[in-house]
Amino acid sequence: MHAHLFIPCLVEDCQPEAAEAVVEVLESLGVEARHPAGQTCCGQLAYKTGDAKNARLLALRYLEIFAAPGPVVCPSGSCVKMVRTYPELFAPGTPDHQRAVDLAARTFEFCEFVAGLPGADTLNAQLQVRACYHGSCQMPPGQSGGVDAPRRLLSSVRGLTLLEADRDDRCCGFGGIFSLQFSAVSQALVEDKCREIMVLEPEILVSAEPSCLMNISGHLARLGKGIPALHVAQVLAASLKKETPAWRRK
Amino acid sequence: MMMELTTRHFRQQSASACRDSNLRAVLDHATRYFMGKRGAALEAFAGRDEHFARARSARLNALSRLPDLLEELERNATAAGVKVHWAADAAEARAIITGIAKAANVRVIVKGKSMVTEEIELNPALEAAGADVWETDLGEFIVQLAGEPPSHIIAPAIHKSRAEVAELFAEKLNLHGQSIPELTLLAREALREKFLCADMGITGANMAVAETGSVILVENEGNIRMSTTCPPVHVALMSLEKVAATMQDAADILRVLPRSATGQKMSSYVSVLTGPRKEGETDGAREMHLVILDNGRSEVLADPVLREALACFRCGACLNSCPVYQTIGGHAYGSVYSGPIGTLLSSLLLPQDLTRDLPFGCTLCGACARTCPLGINHPKLMLALRQRVANGRANPVSSAHSLLARHPLAYRLAVGVARTLDPNLHLLPRLPGMPGLSEFVDSRRPPELKKPFAARRRKTKREQKQ
Numbered sequence: 001m002h003a004h005l006f007i008p009c010l011v012e013d014c015q016p017e018a019a020e021a022v023v024e025v026l027e028s029l030g031v032e033a034r035h036p037a038g039q040t041c042c043g044q045l046a047y048k049t050g051d052a053k054n055a056r057l058l059a060l061r062y063l064e065i066f067a068a069p070g071p072v073v074c075p076s077g078s079c080v081k082m083v084r085t086y087p088e089l090f091a092p093g094t095p096d097h098q099r100a101v102d103l104a105a106r107t108f109e110f111c112e113f114v115a116g117l118p119g120a121d122t123l124n125a126q127l128q129v130r131a132c133y134h135g136s137c138q139m140p141p142g143q144s145g146g147v148d149a150p151r152r153l154l155s156s157v158r159g160l161t162l163l164e165a166d167r168d169d170r171c172c173g174f175g176g177i178f179s180l181q182f183s184a185v186s187q188a189l190v191e192d193k194c195r196e197i198m199v200l201e202p203e204i205l206v207s208a209e210p211s212c213l214m215n216i217s218g219h220l221a222r223l224g225k226g227i228p229a230l231h232v233a234q235v236l237a238a239s240l241k242k243e244t245p246a247w248r249r250k
Numbered sequence: 251m252m253m254e255l256t257t258r259h260f261r262q263q264s265a266s267a268c269r270d271s272n273l274r275a276v277l278d279h280a281t282r283y284f285m286g287k288r289g290a291a292l293e294a295f296a297g298r299d300e301h302f303a304r305a306r307s308a309r310l311n312a313l314s315r316l317p318d319l320l321e322e323l324e325r326n327a328t329a330a331g332v333k334v335h336w337a338a339d340a341a342e343a344r345a346i347i348t349g350i351a352k353a354a355n356v357r358v359i360v361k362g363k364s365m366v367t368e369e370i371e372l373n374p375a376l377e378a379a380g381a382d383v384w385e386t387d388l389g390e391f392i393v394q395l396a397g398e399p400p401s402h403i404i405a406p407a408i409h410k411s412r413a414e415v416a417e418l419f420a421e422k423l424n425l426h427g428q429s430i431p432e433l434t435l436l437a438r439e440a441l442r443e444k445f446l447c448a449d450m451g452i453t454g455a456n457m458a459v460a461e462t463g464s465v466i467l468v469e470n471e472g473n474i475r476m477s478t479t480c481p482p483v484h485v486a487l488m489s490l491e492k493v494a495a496t497m498q499d500a501a502d503i504l505r506v507l508p509r510s511a512t513g514q515k516m517s518s519y520v521s522v523l524t525g526p527r528k529e530g531e532t533d534g535a536r537e538m539h540l541v542i543l544d545n546g547r548s549e550v551l552a553d554p555v556l557r558e559a560l561a562c563f564r565c566g567a568c569l570n571s572c573p574v575y576q577t578i579g580g581h582a583y584g585s586v587y588s589g590p591i592g593t594l595l596s597s598l599l600l601p602q603d604l605t606r607d608l609p610f611g612c613t614l615c616g617a618c619a620r621t622c623p624l625g626i627n628h629p630k631l632m633l634a635l636r637q638r639v640a641n642g643r644a645n646p647v648s649s650a651h652s653l654l655a656r657h658p659l660a661y662r663l664a665v666g667v668a669r670t671l672d673p674n675l676h677l678l679p680r681l682p683g684m685p686g687l688s689e690f691v692d693s694r695r696p697p698e699l700k701k702p703f704a705a706r707r708r709k710t711k712r713e714q715k716q
Contacts, residue, residue: 007703009655013665016703023707035707041655048614050636051644054652061656137615171573175613177645180686182611184265187693188274188577189613218694226695 002032004066006074006083006107009041010210011231017246018210018231022075022110025236029119033073036065044082047089048176056089063099072103075110075233077209078138083107109140111149111208111232120153125239128159132202134193134216135169136209150208150232157239165196174215190219198225204247205229256584257596257604260611267578273409277579280408284570287513295509305506306624308499309561312491316551319460319493320542326463327540330525335541340370343543347372347452347485348379350539354483356381356449360441362467362474363387364454365403365564366489366543368586369599372452384444386473388437395422401580401588403566404511409579441473451477451535455488456563457503458540461496464524465540468507468517475521484526484535489543491551491560503563510623511565546599555634559594561624568618568628574611583608590618590628597635609635646683662702669699 003026007019023033043058062083066072074080084107086100114120133154142148147155154162173179173189193216197205205220205227207213217229228247238245256263267273292298312319324334337343351359359381361367376383385394389407393400395418400406407415415433419425425436453474457466465486467474478484494500508514527534551557569575569589580588585596585605593612597605609632618628644652654661668675675696679688 010697012703013669013699014697016700016706019703020706020710035704037704038658040658040661041651043652043655046644046648046652048633048636049645049648050609050633050638050640051648051652052637053642054644054648058652058655137613137617169617171613171615171617173573173613175615177647178610178613179690180647180684181607182261182264182574183686183689184268185574185577185611186613187689188268189573190693192577214697215694218696221695222693 001030002034003071003073003113004068005033005035006042006062006066006072006079007035007039008074008076008079008210009039010214011075012039014214015210015231018075018233021231021233021237022073025114025233025240026073028240029114029117029123031117034070036068038065042079042082044079045176047082047085052089059086059089059100060096062086063096063103066103066107067099070106071113072107073110073113074107075208075210075231076138077109077136077140078211080107080109080112080140081138109149109208111153112140114236115149115152121156123156123236123240125157125236126159127157127235127239129235130161130163130201130203131206131235132163132165132197132200132204133168134172134197134205134207134209134212135164136207136212137169137171138209138212153232153236154206157235160235160239163200163202165193165200167196172212172215174211176211179215187219190215194219194223194225203227204235206232206235208232255600255604257600257608258584258606260582260584260607263582263584264574264578264611267582272411273579274577276409276411277576280405281570281576284405284512284567288510288567288570289513291509291513291515301502301505302623302625304502305563306561308494308502309563309624311499312493312495313551313557313560315495316490316493319495320490322460323458323463323493324542326461327458327465327525328463330463331528331538332463332465332525333537333539335539337370337541337543337545339545340543343370343487343541343545344372344375346541347487348375350483350485351376351379351381351450354450354537356483358444358448359383359450359452360386360444360448360473360477360481361390362451362453362469362477363390363400363406364452364487365400365586366454366487367452368400369489369545370487370543372487381450384441384448386441386444386471386477387469388434388471388473391437391441392418395419399581399586402569403564403587403589403592405566409581445473445476445480448477448481450483450485451479451481452485452487453477455486455492455540456507457492457494457500458486458488459494459497459500462524464497464522466494466500466504467521467523468504468519469521470512470514470518472519475519478521478523478535479533482535483537483539484523485539485541486523487541487543489545490547492563506623507563507565510567550598556594556598556631558626559591559598559631561626562591562595563624564591565623567621567623568626571617571621573613573615573617590632591626594628594631594635602639606639609633609639650683665699665702673699675699 043055047055084104090097172193173186179186392407402408526538575589587595
């Protein structure tokens with residue numbers, strides 16, 4: 001089995017370790033990871049500023065990049081949400097709309113994809129750590145209202161203490177362009193979030209949404225309370241290995 | 251109390267609201283209280299999803315047949331003795347209601363809480379016509395005394411602490427109390443006199459039922475029922491989307507509305523008014539008017555995506571669940587309706603030059619949509635409004651980014667240059683055309699530009715081959 005990697009811009013250049021971890025976890029489950037060239041931005045920024053024209057142009061690029069059949073896997077809930085919105089950008093009945101519907105149906109958030117793989121329940125994962133999980137509001141919901149994929153995966157790691165803050169699914173205040181246009185409100189929200197996380201005294205912060213990780217860990221760093229901020233894939237990859245993970249050696 | 255529309259200053263107002271720690275504490279307490287009550291009620295609500303679906307279908311059904319249902323409502327209400335009036339906009343509605351007041355020589359008016367009377371700025375018009383107007387809902391009474399507009403759809407004084415209310419009563423009414431029961435009793439005594447001498451009662455309408463011509467009013471304090479039964483004249487003002495086709499539809503809606511609003515199975519009072527007092531009856535107004543207000547809604551109804559906003563029955567749950575509302579409260583929005591649904595309604599009903607910023611004051615987290623019992627997809631509508639505001643003109647930041655993103659070589663080159671010159675993005679706040687970046691960077695360390703994943707992967711593959 002193979003999967004195409006859809007690596008968000010933020011991960012490609014600011015959190016490449018998360019993408020490497022995605023590859024490691026997929027390969028450990030027997031999935032060959034392919035990384036189609038030419039990836040830049042899926043169009044989320046344009047779409048969320050109301051710029052449907054540019055969102056459509058960027059969507060067309062991604063329809064090309066991921067034209068080959070097979071599942072597309074992405075370590076970001078919000079980018080997956082964008083691809084699942086692609087069909088809205090094209091007139092129903094057109095070939096582009098059909099391609100958008102097809103791509104949306106085979107694009108998966110990393111945790112969602114991994115949790116659905118046959119070997120996911122029997123992963124021999126072990127990691128002694130107190131991890132605070134931030135359940136991003138951008139993540140796909142759990143199936144029929146059940147526990148969602150990232151929580152299921154993290155719970156399966158032996159030794160991992162899964163901590164969830166008060167109002168764990170509350171927005172961290174990032175919201176892309178919102179954080180610039182409404183910077184005071186955004187800051188107030190990230191302050192709330194960090195306060196609620198820090199009372200748990202976690203060793204690491206974990207999320208499956210890179211933009212939330214950037215926002216929350218950026219504020220924790222400014223408070224002088226920085227802790228490793230990791231994608232779920234990084235935690236899983238570390239828990240599958242014997243050696244001490246890089247973020248712990250520092 | 252009416253407000254000056256300050257929606258165009260939403261951004262600045264939201265920033266000042268954030269700095270008001272007192273307001274933040276009061277809002278935090280109140281919104282958690284509402285969400286807690288609501289959560290408990292919904293937990294115990296057997297067949298919840300099915301009931302939600304029935305309420306949604308009752309609302310959508312009404313929207314899809316609105317013109318016919320409104321005509322049916324007019325026929326049946328008229329047959330029951332109600333005088334039905336049509337108001338195309340706020341000015342017409344004000345003229346109709348002040349006209350009714352003048353014709354009946356009205357001096358004292360008691361009002362039940364009604365957002366739509368706020369929308370049309372009714373009170374100043376009535377006062378200018380010489381009437382003495384009293385808000386009789388406790389929260390609304392408080393904000394009227396304070397000279398403020400309401401800051402929440404169902405809890406107008408949610409932004410006020412008990413201590414602030416005690417101070418206000420002492421200052422404005424020379425009434426002194428401290429505890430909530432004491433303060434409530436003081437307000438009750440002050441208002442009781444007004445009910446007894448009022449010449450006219452004005453209320454909104456949670457619903458009107460087309461098949462019977464009835465107006466339905468939902469409340470907890472009994473003040474709305476008194477406003478409709480004590481004075482000889484009752485005027486109900488209804489925005490036109492609030493019609494329900496049948497009593498069954500109304501019942502489906504009533505099963506959900508109080509649970510979602512206040513966590514009650516049913517409100518303490520539900521009044522179903524079908525016409526004025528009839529011969530032999532001992533109470534009820536002798537004259538009943540129903541004013542049906544459009545004020546921009548017909549146009550919204552014509553939009554296949556945005557019309558969903560009109561399904562709202564104003565339970566207010568989306569406000570309580572919204573992290574932005576929880577942080578800034580209702581006044582910062584600068585218009586009558588606040589929070590997620592308020593952002594949608596104000597954007598749709600007010601001139602666009604006032605409301606450009608509203609749909610951007612949202613993180614698109616979707617807490618509202620997950621809370622809404624009617625399944626309104628606020629974030630989706632928010633995005634549609636952003637497109638409408640942008641009107642084909644891209645935000646300069648997004649535009650530059652999109653241009654680069656369409657050309658992967660140029661994009662890689664730009665990121666590569668940035669990584670070489672400024673890997674920790676110290677220069678980020680100096681980027682032109684991006685206001686807000688310096689504030690962002692003040693409170694968050696910017697991310698570091700690292701060796702990209704694609705390059706790392708190429709290296710790993712080379713090593714594996716060797």
